[in-house]
Amino acid sequence: MKIGLFFGSFNPIHVGHLIIANLMAGTSDLNKVWFVVSPQNPLKPAKGLLHEFDRYDMVRAAVFDNYKLEVSDVEFHLPKPSFTIHTLVHLQEKHPDKQFKVIMGEDNLANFTRWKNHRQILDHYGLYVYPRPGTQLSELRSHPNVTVVEAPLLDISATFIRDRIRKGQSVRYLVPDAVEEMIRAKGFYLD
Structure with missing residues (x-):
């Protein structure tokens, strides 16, 4: 079984993430896509990052009805x-029957050589890349x-969504309804 790993902070998960994951699972040779919620990306600041369990719960709510x-x-x-390399090695040891691929936007491909052990990731696992604007x-x-x-070229960012929430503006159609309900009920991103 071939699994695409879609790594991210998902702060919050939005329809852009879901469109890409669904396309990868439905039009490539990947059997499933796993959203890997990252507690802390070493290349991004932690400021404004919701607790990992809250982000996990939002992703779970967003994908609950799609078996892929x-x-x-x-x-x-x-x-x-x-x-990423540590996660891949760990998953391969835990699931030797699965083949893991890394899903990333083309913007990340441009910086991929900065990733730890990028050659090992490329040679032993491989990348599934989707286009990004600009x-x-x-x-x-x-x-x-x-x-x-x-x-499709999607330019939806979690930063844009968090900014709208702080301003009291609607995020309808930018995030799944279940995610929007969680954000409102728990007061996420209002700081």
Whole structure:
């Protein structure tokens, strides 16, 4: 079974994430997509990041009705900060019957050589890349272990959504209804 791992802080998960994951699960050779909620991305600041369990709960609520999409808390149990290579090695040891691929936006492909053990990720696991608006094409695009999946150019950001919430503006259609209900009920992002 081939599993695409969609890593992110998902702060909050939004329809852009879901569209990409659904496309990857439905139009590529991936059997499932696992949303891997990262407690802390080593390349991003932690300021404004909701607790990992709250972000996990929002992702779970967003994907509960799609059997091809799952949420994983694997990085909650690994040393922090979370490095993709450590997660991949851990998952491969735990699930030797599965093949893991990393899903990323083309904007991340441009910075991929900054990732810890990026060569090992590329050579032993491989990448499934979706286009992002305004990104430069990377020479890695032509690597045999990079699969570019056709997808709409989506420019929805969690930062934009958090800003709207702080301003008391609607985020309807930007996040799933269940996620919006959780955000409102728990007062997330109002600080």
